[in-house]
Amino acid sequence: MENIFRIIVCIKQVPGTTEIKINPETNTLVREGIETVINPFDTYAIEEGVRIKERMQQSGSEAEVTAITMGPAQSESILREAISLGADKAILLSDRAFAGADTWATALTLKNAVKKLEGWRLIILGKQTLDGDTGQVGPELAHMLNIPFIGYASSIEHISGQKITVKRLAEDRYETFEVRLPAAISVGKDINVPRVPSLRGKLKAKNETIPVLNIADLSMDEKDAGLSGSYTQVIKIFTPKHVYEVKMIEGSPDEQAEELFTKLKQLNIV
Amino acid sequence: MEIKVDKTTCTGCSLCKNFCMYDAIEITGGKAIINDNCIFCGACIDACKFKSIEITGIHEKNFDFSAYSGVMIFIEQHEGTVAEVSYELLSEGRKLADALGSKLYGIMPGYELKEKISGIFNYGIDRLYIADNEIFKHNIDDIYSKILVQAINKYRPDIFLGGATSFGRTLLPKVAAIIKTGLTADCTALSIDPEKKILLQTRPTFGGNVLATIITRNARPQMATVRPHVMAKEPVQNAENRQTDNYLKYSDRIEFLEFDPLNFKTKYKLLSREKELGQSINLSDYDVIVSGGRGIGGPDNFSLIKELADSLGGVVGASRAAVDSNWISYPHQVGQTGKTVNPKVYIACGISGAIQHLAGMQTSDIIIAINRDPDAPIFKIANYGIVGDLFEIIPRLIKKIKNGKGIT
């Protein structure tokens, strides 16, 4: 078999939340020119994939990065973005039957897609998304593929064709784990500084054909995909009641400091 | 599976459109039309006052869940120190168990637990399952998941909860994947539906702008991770205190899980585990966080923030702007791409309050904002606001704190 070190990067399209505001009168969401973006943490995943590829290439091995997403047809744009950032290939998993997937159904769909690929050694994910924000897809996917998962990686200490050593920050401590490949990791923003797209990358992104796999291509049953295949279901979405009533502390700096001090005393903080 | 708008009842009011984060709804000819980029998140269904939107054709599996009962809490410890969130979960679990008229269980793997855990019995636990062995000395996902799965399969709790700590958030998804059940992440409120007797799991999403209530369908246990510091830690009022450090005194409420340590193999080799150097940076350990943002002006001025934090026994936080400018390191960052915190008191100094920052701290008990700009968004969510120059106010405040009294 050809000996290419293949890296899979999982990415997701999310609504850019900067655009979302809450209308205080009606307590509803006001979206101004909503745009969907690549999940911010996933850009670090792409960058790390590309860096590992470059590392492998420097040590004389061939390596390749494939970006993969499950989502509506529009998600193709984030795959092109991934290519402009250095991914070599991209795959879109798209089918109406995938819609409404919880993390379980998402992981299962990704697993079926990954199983179709050959020679992959490492899967990189973002540590969580801006919308669902669970961070569960990584550990669930890794379990389904029967490979180890290391979450919240803050640096790759060492990687060879066989093993990876990853350091991660867990609460107040650093932990360094070594696992055999294939493995999956998730990354946050402390792992690298993503590059800007290169001209060559942009050109490639424009011209690349991106294969789309549907539920039949993944040989999945409709009842295992999307909302039907999910164990969790969102039954209600609402905006938190903002009942904050700010009390302004006025006066000279000295008076302000004095009143704040009194408040802190009342709160038993001093 | 299909999402449909009932054209006869839809008034074209566009409420649903406002709620759709994915821009999947358009109003055409006075009616809502849902496009193919809809992800079936359900937000619009709840938003429509006319009940015009419906998702149909979901495959339902009908299961009998009567074999499942009780609430089981994963009691997390690190080298014998029980994580605070575990006590919070026991308190919450007691309430849920009472609402269901069922029992509260704990499952605690660890090593040499004996002296460290009798406090657990002050929280109204009916039974504690213990797995005390050297293999559980370090918190390793595959070792821990195996014993949790064993306990769940044997005792079949209806509800299973763990803390949304870094360990919990990778361990519990693995457990859920093995058991084949749902997992709701990072909940901030739990309750029991009085009629259906199911667990309603509420959590912030979309960067804390929106709350979602989630149910577990087609599987048991109903599993959730719960955000630390949100649930109150409430020892049971008349808990008998057996004045002992030895858990064996509670042997009537303890059961040791049977397992063969040799069956526990791990794919992980832990090479090192070290405390973060320098000052401790686990923001969620502190009752007081004093955060600095762009208004701090530069790295050196963070010493002022640190001095205030120190005088209050708190810790220094920061906005993304301050971290991105390299004024302070990333572990201090509060917000959507940093840490989510909810201390008793959060003092935001020179932080304007971008929505991503608010997402990470808006559940703090008391928020105090000091900012030069009276229109800064931070004042919209603060309990106390001071419009002024932080370099004038903070040194005076520190002085008063150090003197221990005001100058009235």
Ligand SMILES: Cc1cc2nc3c(=O)[nH]c(=O)nc-3n(C[C@H](O)[C@H](O)[C@H](O)COP(=O)(O)OP(=O)(O)OC[C@H]3O[C@@H](n4cnc5c(N)ncnc54)[C@H](O)[C@@H]3O)c2cc1C
């Ligand atoms: C309001 C709301 C609340 C939700 N709450 C829950 C919940 O509590 N539990 C639950 O099981 N589901 C929940 N879901 C569903 C969940 O958002 C979806 O399953 C989603 O497809 C993946 O989960 P995530 O966004 O949390 O991803 P995370 O697990 O946070 O993502 C981690 C990484 O996994 C990869 N990844 C995630 N999704 C994809 C994808 N579609 N394609 C490729 N890679 C991907 C990316 O690398 C990403 O950075 C919720 C959905 C909504 C709208």
Ligand code: SF4
């Ligand atoms: S909220 Fe309901 S009534 Fe209003 S436009 Fe949407 S579907 Fe129609």
Ligand code: SF4
């Ligand atoms: S289900 Fe969600 S994504 Fe679909 S139209 Fe409604 S709000 Fe939009």
